[in-house]
Every structure is written in C-alpha cells, then in structure tokens.
Amino acid sequence: MSAILLSASASFAVFAGAEPNTHQIIIQGGEYIPAELTIQVGDTVQWINKDFIPHTATAQDEAQQVLWDTGNLNKGDSAEVQFTEVGLSEYICLYHPVMKAQITVEAVL
C-alpha cells in the first residue's frame, strides 16, 4: 500500500479519469469515525483529532515497518495522507493499539 503524507497546504496529484476527493476521519472517544472507509486511488484522507489526548493513524506491515503514518496528532491537529495504490490498508493508533480502523482503496472506474 503506497501512500503519501501531505501537509495541510499540499496540492493533490492529478489522476487521469477522476477528480481526487478528500475524505475526513474524526478521531473522538478513542475511535476513528468512520472506522471503515472506501475511497478511490488518488484520494486523500484527512484525520482530525478531537480527543484531548494525542493519537496517530499508522499503518504497519507484518514486520512492524511503517507503511504510512500521520505522525503525532495533538488535540485539534489534523494530517492528510494521499493513497496511490489499490488495496486494503489497516491502521492503528501507535499510542493506543486497541484503536483499529481500515481504508479500502479501489481503482478509479
């Protein structure tokens, strides 16, 4: 699963055949809302932390190598990741591994 961490001001890459969208996931009450999200390749996902404790959204492979990571998100912080490959991306909060969610990236039709 390839993904690119974007800053809030970064411009999106252009993918032929579709306009990339930005999707929002709220972190609140120790949960990612929604916990399951389906997007199209080239889309961007933005996480916003509304809890007063820090969180991350981080995908790792079986060897615990980081595939993509929002980095530390304090209360009110946000971060964006652009998804550039089709596939299922499961992720956790590095600080609270009981928090789990997933993003399904589909091909552009």
Added chain:
Amino acid sequence: MKKFTVSALAFAAAISTTAAVAGPMNDLEIAHTAYTAGNLDIRYAHLALAISEDATVREFAQTMLRDHAAVNDEAVALITKLKVTPQDNDLSKALVKGAADKRAELMGLSGKKFDCAYAQNELGYHQVVNKTVANEFIPNVTVAPLKELLSNALVTFKLHEGHAENMVKKLSC
C-alpha cells in the same frame, strides 16, 4: 496475579471505607482524587521507564505519561476556569499511601519480574479506577463541565485498560 491485586484492592477498599465513613464525595473531592490517581500512574510510568528494558512496557509507560499529562492539563484548565480548589480527602490520601507501598515493592524488582508486576498492576489499577469513575464519580458529580471531563477521561482510561490487558498477555506473565 496476586501482586497486582494489592494496590487495586487497596483502592477498592479505600473507596468502600471512605464512602461508608464520610458519605458521598463532593465535586471538589472527586476532582482531587481523579487528579491524584492520574498523577500516581504518571509516577508508576516514570518508574517503569527507569527500570524496564522491555519495548512493550516502555511504550505503554510513555503512553501513560503522555495521556495522563494531557488529562491533568484539561483538569487544571477546568479548575482554573471555575476558580475552585480541589479538596484533599481520605480516598486521595489512601491512594497516595497505597501507591507509595506499591512503588517500594516494584523498586525491589527487575527484569521480567518487574515487567510483569508493573503490567499487572497497571491492569488492576485501571480496572478499579475505571469502575470507580463510571459508577461513583460520574453519577455523583454535579457540575456539568466536570462530569464531561470525567466522561472523556474515562474513554482514555478504558483505552489504557485494553492496552494493559494486551501488555500482560504479550509478556506471558
């Protein structure tokens, strides 16, 4: 399994005794005890970082430092806004005494023995604290912002309880 129940039972016994002797705690006492419980867990975490070399234990301890500091920052902001002073009370005193005894016990351990004792204590501590916050503190507190703070804090502490449960399993204690 025997050791972690010591501080948890001390906490539970203190709550029971305090409630029986003094009646329900007021808002300022609840605020003091909740803040104290967070600070005590921060002290356990500092001890873990000083003694443990286990990555799982150290990551958990770092999370306790980060989260309890954030919760306590919110608590300080609230009491500053409300212009009130939390009241020390018998339960807070009992918690401080129980935690001092537990830290003394933990400081005599090292390696896997320390890791297991710390992990089991964290699990027991969060189980009892969460039950107390949910069943005693939140229903009894009267000021809405404090009730909201405790409710949000409980969400965090439940994450910690699940995390501690996984830590105990991973350590195969």
